[in-house]
Amino acid sequence: MYLLFPGRHHLLTRYQKEYLLKLVKHGLSETLDVFGNPLAISKPPTAIIFAVTSANHNNTRRNPLSLYQRAMMIQDFSRELELPSYVVPIDDIGQSPNFASYTLKKIEVETELKVSLTTENTIVLCSTPVANLYLKLGFKILPVEKVPGNKLEFFAKLPWEELEEIVLKRKHSKQNGNDFEKTKNPKNDLPKSFEEFLSEDWKQLDPASIRLWKDYGLFEKVDMLFADTLIGDDGDLTESRDYNTYVREMDEIAELKFHETKPFVKPGRIGDIGCAVGSWIKLVCSDQNYLESDFYGVEIARHLFQICEQRKENGEFINPNVFFLRKNAVSGLVFPKLSMNTIHTSSLTHEIESYGGRDQLISFLQNRFEELVLGGVWINRDVVGPEEGENEVWVWMEEDSSTNFSRSPEEFPNFKEYLDSLSTKERFFQFQRDFRKEEGYVLRASLFYVDGIEYHRMKLKDICEYISKKDYTDNWESEMHESFCFWSFNDWKKNLESIGFRISPKSSEYRNEWLVKNRYEGKVKLFTSNSDNPVKKEDLIPLDFPVTHMLLLAEK
Structure with a gap:
């Protein structure tokens, strides 16, 4: 009888070891399934299959360890079980109702068709909602940490909960000035102050996990992954990018x-x-x-x-x-x-x-x-942003290209088609609502009429942000987070020089003329004025489109 133990397996606990040892030594007959009923299976376990999910992911908060590190830990962990154990990689396929069946097929392929898991020869060990996917296929489930029955109660913390708690305690300890990486326990070379700080929590980890995480410096690696606000849980800069x-x-x-x-x-x-x-x-x-x-x-x-x-x-x-x-x-x-x-x-x-x-x-x-x-x-x-980006300019935007006819976004098959139906001026209003909204940015613009023509007064850097993004309608949501004009070329040079760099005179700022010709001209016009309230066309002074890019050569 196979024991199938699916999971990401970044940590293994003493509770899991004790649970598996009981199954090996005492058999499956009296063990309670997920519903609280004895399995009543006389056949003893013959092998344990660790299905390592998200095997193709590593170096992220959700999946910090590589497959080979997880496999090493599992093999070390399994030595005391006196039962053959196999590590089978299961690549990530996202949230899928067919994940359980995919896992079974993947195991069959990875073992070169030697292992075919069925409801007759396999018991699944799972304490998370993934167990429901196997139940639908007819498998019997052993709940491991979960208390049998309908209540959401657990005999022990799940491995991922152990990891998150350790990371949190390490963070608090560092914030309080404890440098447990520098203080060693001469008996086992574990960080002494950290071991003492964790108290009983450290002891919940199986020694195989402690050995691997200590030898490969994985706690320090996870400190970095969990502290990073730039990257998402699955290791991507932004979840909205196409x-x-x-x-x-x-x-x-x-x-x-x-x-x-x-x-x-x-x-x-x-x-x-x-x-x-x-x-x-x-x-x-x-x-x-x-x-x-x-x-x-x-x-x-x-x-x-x-x-x-x-x-x-x-x-x-x-x-x-x-x-x-x-x-x-x-x-x-x-x-x-x-x-x-x-x-x-x-x-x-x-x-x-x-x-x-x-x-x-x-x-x-x-x-x-x-x-x-x-x-x-x-x-x-x-x-790069324009010099004097905080200065206000007057902006004319075309409005004749609209095919929208006052339709809302919900009336279009997708948001891109809605954006494409808007004129340059109409799309600006959408941009004004969306641009760095989650970051709390407010783009302020005032409406003016000069000789009966509509203009909008705003900061130069704000209109530059808009024209640099207005045509990215297929990636709008992602672009709305991105700021291009936070520093001018001179701002960049000053900040780099303050660190110690020398800026090569071959560095340059420039304007992408293709963008000007194909994206800006005829769509937007920029003006300055000697008057705070221009009333006639002669009061407005045409302004060239500013620089858009830079090549910065910072030498040490």
Whole structure:
């Protein structure tokens, strides 16, 4: 009789060990199922199958451990059970009513059809609502930590609850000045003050978990993952991004990035932080000047990191010394101090400001400075705000392209079609309502008529935010979180120089003329005025569209 134990298995507890030992030693006959009834099965357990779910995910709050680390822990954990145990990886398929049946099929495939789990030869061990999926298939369920019956009561904490409590206590301990990483217990080399601080809670973990988490420094890793406000529970920067659109856009501009940055890339150790799908590295490592260099692509978004790994496996990178890391460049150093000759980022720093805030952006700048060798360069290509962005301007917006006819968003198949039906002026009002609303930003604009023509008065940086995003109707929700104009080019230089960087005179700010010609002209006109209340057309002074992008070369 197989025991199927599905779960993410990032921690294993003493309670789980004791529960399994009882099943092995005393059999299944008197064990109570999830309803509180004896199983009445005379056959003894013959093997335990640990179905490790989300096996293809790691380095996130929900899934901090890699598959190989979980497998090592399970095998260590199982040595006392005196029963064959098998680790079977189950990749994530999201929230699916067919997850249980998928798991069974996956086990059959992973064991090369040698193990076929049925309701006749398998008992499922599960204490979470996932058990209901197996019940629907006719399997008998052992509730492990859960008290049998309808009440939501438990004999012991679930492993994930243990982990969250430990992380919380570590956080509080650090905030109170306890540095338990530096104080060691000479008997077992565990952090003494931390062990004492946790008291009985530490003892709930199985020794196999303690050994793995201690030897691989996993508590410190999880401290970082849980403290990071920039990345979601599943390791993505934003849950609203359409990655198909995003990847296509990144690939389309890879050549432009390469040719714009190539003259400034220094050979040696070259890192691309926020490397997306690795397109920039692919182009640089193909250049004869960098055949002896080592390349490190850093990407935190799980979906993009997986694409990078697949491209490497496909042999798309000419240089064999291309490595991809799934790390967060905001929370700490990505590379060792004084180790990198070139660091490249593109369209990343504005996202850190937008999703993480100013403190995290400053931390990011400081980390890059620490990582570079003397003479190394950080090439930062990104959007930039206008100088004097707080100054007010008068804005004319076209309104003849509307096909909306006062219809609400609910009357359209999707929000994109609703946005596309709006004129430039109508879409601005939607932007005004949506832009960084969750962050508490208020975009203020006043209505003026000059010679009978409608204008809107607002800050220069606000209209620049709008025109830079107004055409991204297929990714509107994500774009509404992102701030492009928080710093001007001079603001960037001052902040980097305060950290210790020298700004190369070859750095530049520029205007994307394609955007001006194809997105701005005919849609928006900008004006300044010598009068606070212009009344005739002559009072308005035409203003060119400001810069949109920068290439910032920060040298150490």
